[in-house]
Amino acid sequence: MSHVSAPTRRVTTATLAALRERGEPAVWITAYDYPTAVFADRAGADVLLVGDSAAMTMLGHESTTSITMDEMLVFTRAVCRGAKRALVIGDMPFLSYQPSNARAIRNAGAFVAAGCGAVKLEGGLRVAPRVRAIADAGIAVMGHLGLTPQSLGQLGGYRVQGKTLAAAQCLLDDALALQNAGAFAVLLEAIPAETAAFIRERVDLLVYGIGAGPHVDGQLVIAHDVLGSFVGDIAPRFVRRYAEVGAVTEQAIRDYAADVRAFRFPAPEHCYPIDDEDAAEFRAALRPRIEVAS
Numbered sequence: 001m002s003h004v005s006a007p008t009r010r011v012t013t014a015t016l017a018a019l020r021e022r023g024e025p026a027v028w029i030t031a032y033d034y035p036t037a038v039f040a041d042r043a044g045a046d047v048l049l050v051g052d053s054a055a056m057t058m059l060g061h062e063s064t065t066s067i068t069m070d071e072m073l074v075f076t077r078a079v080c081r082g083a084k085r086a087l088v089i090g091d092m093p094f095l096s097y098q099p100s101n102a103r104a105i106r107n108a109g110a111f112v113a114a115g116c117g118a119v120k121l122e123g124g125l126r127v128a129p130r131v132r133a134i135a136d137a138g139i140a141v142m143g144h145l146g147l148t149p150q151s152l153g154q155l156g157g158y159r160v161q162g163k164t165l166a167a168a169q170c171l172l173d174d175a176l177a178l179q180n181a182g183a184f185a186v187l188l189e190a191i192p193a194e195t196a197a198f199i200r201e202r203v204d205l206l207v208y209g210i211g212a213g214p215h216v217d218g219q220l221v222i223a224h225d226v227l228g229s230f231v232g233d234i235a236p237r238f239v240r241r242y243a244e245v246g247a248v249t250e251q252a253i254r255d256y257a258a259d260v261r262a263f264r265f266p267a268p269e270h271c272y273p274i275d276d277e278d279a280a281e282f283r284a285a286l287r288p289r290i291e292v293a294s
């Protein structure tokens with residue numbers, strides 16, 4: 001009998017299609033660093049999105065538009081090192097794809113070189129040429145519609161999108177433009193469940209949601225939101241907190257600081273022992289010398 005365990009099979013876009021076929025929702029979570037990627041992968045997440053939300057969650061910027069390709073690639077390589085099974089998707093940051101098809105292909109390719117299985121970009125009809133160019137380069141690409149944080153200025157802030165049938169129809173037009181351009185999926189953010197269902201019924205894309213209700217092919221959450229470690233003022237309605245990592249971290253550092261200041265840390269068990277003979281020599285060497293004045 002062999003004791004060699006079977007290699008872990010990497011989640012691919014085909015795996016995601018198979019999940020949808022079986023009516024099983026895919027589990028997505030953002031990850032920006034090696035430990036989170038390892039924990040999420042071990043916990044069975046199907047997709048790790050290296051979101052440009054890293055600008056806010058990891059770098060303390062006010063919006064996602066401040067993060068650069070170089071910064072995104074540092075986070076992405078760390079996540080790819082940690083993910084053994086999950087599909088890693090790289091989120092194309094602001095101005096990494098908007099200016100030209102050539103730039104879009106080059107930057108999407110950089111995410112693939114870093115280890116990603118796909119890339120995501122924001123928009124529908126207006127980015128369809130970029131989606132087509134990236135898909136034609138052989139890279140799996142998906143869109144992101146609804147509340148698209150890279151166009152926060154145009155949207156007038158963090159506001160729910162697609163609340164009327166007319167607005168839902170516009171989102172559907174965008175989703176169809178992505179589909180026709182060769183995207184494999186679309187992510188819907190901050191829209192009513194009815195709007196998401198309306199779109200999902202009418203497209204052949206895989207449809208995922210963050211704040212888009214249950215009638216989609218899987219759910220994305222921001223790791224810092226569900227772990228309770230986001231430092232900032234945004235508290236979307238769609239977040240459920242599963243832990244208080246921020247509070248636990250702060251308390252642990254307070255306890256450590258108190259122990260240092262009260263000389264409770266380090267304790268004997270944190271110090272390296274030496275032989276008794278060597279200890280005696282140290283004691284003798286440390287004995288205060290009596291200086292004789294001449």
Ligand code: KIV
Nearest residue numbers: 030051052053091210
């Ligand atoms: O950057 C990100 O994490 C995202 C989600 C907010 C959808 O794009």
